[in-house]
Amino acid sequence: MSTRTGRGAMTVGVVAMAVTLAACGGGSKSGDGSDGAAKKKDLKIGLLLPEKQAARYEKSDKPLIEKMVGELTSGKGQVVYANAEQDAARQNQQVDDMIAKKVDALIIDAVDSKAIGGAVERAKTAGIPVVAFDRLAEGPVDAYVSFDxxxxxxxxxxxxxxxxxxxxxxxxxxxxxxxxxxxxxxxxxxxxxxxxxxxxxxxxxxxxxxxxxxxxxxxxxxxxxxxxxxxxxxxxxxxxxxxxxxxxxxxxxxxxxxxxxxxxxxxxxxxxxxxxxxxxxxxxKSYAEESPIAAQMAVALAKGQSLISIANSKTNSPTKSDIPTALVPVVxxxxxxxxxxxxxxxxxxxxxxxxxxxxxxxxxxxxxx
Structure with missing residues (x-):
C-alpha cells in the first residue's frame, strides 16, 4: 500500500509555506507594479467546483480553501464561489463571470478537462492566473494540485x-x-x-x-x-x-x-x-492537505510570486508542458x-x-x- 504524508507534517509545511509567501518579495515579478500586488491583501480568488454529488466539494474543499485564503491575506481576502453541478457549459460561463468580476486568480476543478480549455485561455488573456485543482484542465494553466x-x-x-x-x-x-x-x-x-x-x-x-x-x-x-x-x-x-x-x-x-x-x-x-x-x-485522500495547497498557489500567483516552495514536481497536459505541480499521496x-x-x-x-x-x-x- 502507499503511505501518506502525516496530516500534522503537512500542516506544518502549509504554515511554513504561508510564512514564506507573506515574507518573500524575491519571488515577485518586477517592473510592473508587482510590489503593490505582493503587498495586496484584499485579493479576490475565484473558486469553481464541478458538482455536488460527492460530499467532499462543499463539505471539505470549499471551507478549507476559504480558510487558507483568509490566513494568507490577514482575513481580507475573498473567495468568490460557483458550482457547475456537472454542467461543462455552465462552468465555461462561470469562468466568464469570474473574469467580469476581475478576480485576481482562479482555482478550477474542471467538469470536462478538454471543454474548459477555451475558458482558461480567456482567463489568461484577461491576466488572471489559473490553478487546476484536483483535475488537470487543458489550456494555459499556471499550476496544478492533485493526488497521485x-x-x-x-x-x-x-x-x-x-x-x-x-x-x-x-x-x-x-x-x-x-x-x-x-x-x-x-x-x-x-x-x-x-x-x-x-x-x-x-x-x-x-x-x-x-x-x-x-x-x-x-x-x-x-x-x-x-x-x-x-x-x-x-x-x-x-x-x-x-x-x-x-x-x-x-x-x-x-x-x-x-x-x-x-x-x-x-x-x-x-x-x-x-x-x-x-x-x-x-x-x-486528505483534502485537508490538497485544498490549502490550491489556495496557496492561487494567492502566490495573484501576488506575482514564485511557486518554487509549493510545487514539488511538473506535469504535462495535452496543451501545456512543465506545469508546476504539487501531488499529495494517498492511503x-x-x-x-x-x-x-x-x-x-x-x-x-x-x-x-x-x-x-x-x-x-x-x-x-x-x-x-
Missing amino acids: NEDVGHVQARALLDNLGEKAKDGQIVMMNGARTDPNAAQFKKGAHAELDGKVNIGKEYDTKEWKPENAAANMRTAISALGKNKIIGVYSANDGMAGGVIEALKAAGVSKLPPITGQDTELAGVQRIVAGEQYMSVY AVIKENIRSTVVSDGLYTIDEICTAKYKAACKSAGLTG
Whole structure:
C-alpha cells in the first residue's frame, strides 16, 4: 500500500509555506507594479467546483480553501464561489463571470478537462492566473494540485488482489471506471490495469458516464446478465459513489455474499459500507492537505510570486508542458484502519459513522467509544 504524508507534517509545511509567501518579495515579478500586488491583501480568488454529488466539494474543499485564503491575506481576502453541478457549459460561463468580476486568480476543478480549455485561455488573456485543482484542465494553466492519481489505481487494485489472494483467477472481475471526460479517471484506470492485468480475468469494463451511481448500477446489471452473478469474484470501482451503485445492482440480483468491491474518496456512506462488510476498501485522500495547497498557489500567483516552495514536481497536459505541480499521496482504508485514518484525522467521528443502523457492525469492528 502507499503511505501518506502525516496530516500534522503537512500542516506544518502549509504554515511554513504561508510564512514564506507573506515574507518573500524575491519571488515577485518586477517592473510592473508587482510590489503593490505582493503587498495586496484584499485579493479576490475565484473558486469553481464541478458538482455536488460527492460530499467532499462543499463539505471539505470549499471551507478549507476559504480558510487558507483568509490566513494568507490577514482575513481580507475573498473567495468568490460557483458550482457547475456537472454542467461543462455552465462552468465555461462561470469562468466568464469570474473574469467580469476581475478576480485576481482562479482555482478550477474542471467538469470536462478538454471543454474548459477555451475558458482558461480567456482567463489568461484577461491576466488572471489559473490553478487546476484536483483535475488537470487543458489550456494555459499556471499550476496544478492533485493526488497521485495513478497511485490511486495501484492502491485500489493491490487491495483487491490482496483480498482475492490465490482465488484471483477463479472467476471474473468487473471494472467500473470513472467518466471519460475526467483525466483523473484515465490515470486511475492506468494504475489499476498495471496491477490487475495478467493476474485476474477482466470480464467486463465500463467508463461510467458522469461518475453517477445510477449509471454504475446500470452497467453492473449488464455485467451480471452477461457474466452470471456467481461468476463475479470482485469489482474494481473507481469511487465510493459508484461502489454504492454496484452494490445495489448485486443485491437486486440476489447476491447475498458480496464480492470485494473497491472505492475512493472515503465518503461517509462508503466508510459505513466498509464497516458493514459490503464494500471492501476506499482510498483516503486528505483534502485537508490538497485544498490549502490550491489556495496557496492561487494567492502566490495573484501576488506575482514564485511557486518554487509549493510545487514539488511538473506535469504535462495535452496543451501545456512543465506545469508546476504539487501531488499529495494517498492511503487505502479498510475496516481494520478506519480508526487510524479517517477518525484519527478528524474526517468523521465514531458517532457519525456508527449510527443506529451500523452500531452492531461498529462494535464488531472495534469502533466504539
